Amino acid sequence: MKVTQGAFSFLPELTDDEITLQVQYSIDQGFALAVEFTDDPHPRNCLWEMWDLPMFDIKDASAVVFEMNKCREAYPNHYIKIVAYDPHPNRQTTGLDFIVHRPAEEPGFRLDRQEANDRHINYTLHSYAVEKPHGERYSNGSK
């Protein structure tokens, strides 16, 4: 399966040049840029790990792409996304985020159903990726 979170998951994987254009757009909007990664792409996991602090006041998109590539080297089997924070009044939330790297195989999820009374079913989404402890979650065992 393919996790389709983020703004561009239905498009072919973005090249570094295309990522640079999206980062530059974000900079032009006054957003702060960050790289985040995780080995647990559960849809309710809204707190991916931060690859260092967000980059404020940057002018050059290539600095962000450089950090992204360092993160890719360090976590080749994780999900990595670019996150742009919009600090403007009445926004003050993420302005744009999109996945820029995925593990070679995406194990996906299992929907568990607990049958209850009155035809109620309690649903839980189980992330296969978290069956193993941190550090052992993807095929080649990298971090």
Add this chain to the structure above:
Amino acid sequence: MAESGNGNLHGKQALEGEKRWGAGVIPYAKMGYWEPDYVPKDTDVLSAHRITPQAGVDPIEAAAAVAGESSTATWTVVWTDRLTNYKQYQAKAYRVDPVPGSDNQYIAYIAHDIDLFEEGSVPNLTASIIGNVFGFKALKALRLEDMRIPTAYLKTFPGPPHGIVMEREYLNKFGRPFLGATVKPKLGLSAKNYGRVVYEALKGGLDFTKDDENINSQPFMRWRDRFLFSIEGVNRANEMTGEVKGHYMNVTAATMEEIYERAEFAKSIGSPIIMIDLVIGYTAMTSISKWARANGMLLHLHRAGHGTYTRQKTHGVSFRVISKWVRMMGVDHVHAGTVVGKLEGDPNMIAGYYDTLRLNDTPIDPVKGLYFEQHWNSMPGVMPVASGGIHAGQMHQLLHYLGEDCVLQFGGGTIGHPMGIAAGAEANRVALEGMVKARNEGRDYLAEGDQILKDLAKKNQALQVALDIWGDISFNYESTDTPDVLPTATA
């Protein structure tokens, strides 16, 4: 040219003393409901009305009558007014402008003291502003064009249960409009077949599916069964995509008790969102809004019925006023027009609705039909929903006219796809993401839209098929509700 503004006021000053309080009928303007020198207070509720007086009725007297009938006046003088601080409670028409290009329409500006209205009550506000006055015989037609809600009054309203920012954080989706679809056919599907449509559309790439406004609990499908099969579809789609998705469960019912029962059930099965129809009324909407905030439930409002009073330019209530009321009262989504789809909507008018729903400050803008400055004082915005006759081939226009904070709902444009519902959803999602990407890259996506879509379709068969069948479909009819003024090109 008729009297206007502070023009010929001779004989229209408010009367004083015995002349004012003698028994009988005297003109509204002379009772103090016309006050051309009045300077509105920061705490006044202001309204702008388009008035069409009956032949022979003076426009200023008509404006004063609107002020009177929407505040303290009755048809004759009553001495009991004098037991009150009546000058405060009398609404005051303070400006009357002729409408350009019309010989019998005027815009009347009226100020209402804040004490005329109960805190946090849209029903009370509407009972005054659009109460009896709309049937007033001296007027041929009357339309409430806009209102200025003062900060002091606005702050007594809760606003949206979540608002645009919180909804995005809850769904974990940023930087693009949401995609939705209304399940079709709107009537007749069994619960299981209905759940099939929900699943396919969400799995294919939509963020939301939706009950139609008139799907409540009919013999062919009762609400509880629909909710159960729909939430199965939602959860299966979450499993297949790793996203957070939802189905607007319509809890509209005959009584408030039943609305609560359905909402509680939707909560108990884990639905992230419910919906209501505008026809349930302002009290019911306010009640369910409070429930939605208390229960962490997104609240979608379908504006069923609004066209009966928002569409005609001379009579009724503009949808920009409805937009203000529903933002104050508190919903997270409301249908607000598509510009390019099958339903009424002049682009400038719709921009006025979208601004009213989303922005923190809106200036006076005659082109957008905004008669007053409005400050929302950080009240969260409402997500406008564009629904009705739109398809993937219009994606550049939709993004251009409607922006990023909206829900684009493609019902037929998803479910009617020849390769299946999931393919229809995929086509829309690919078109949307590709268009946002092109916009962010700095391309002139409106002008190049067709080419951008063609290029995307080369790599996506679902989009190619969608463009092949719908690419040329458009709904170009003249709008009935248009601005009185249009920008003229300079140089």
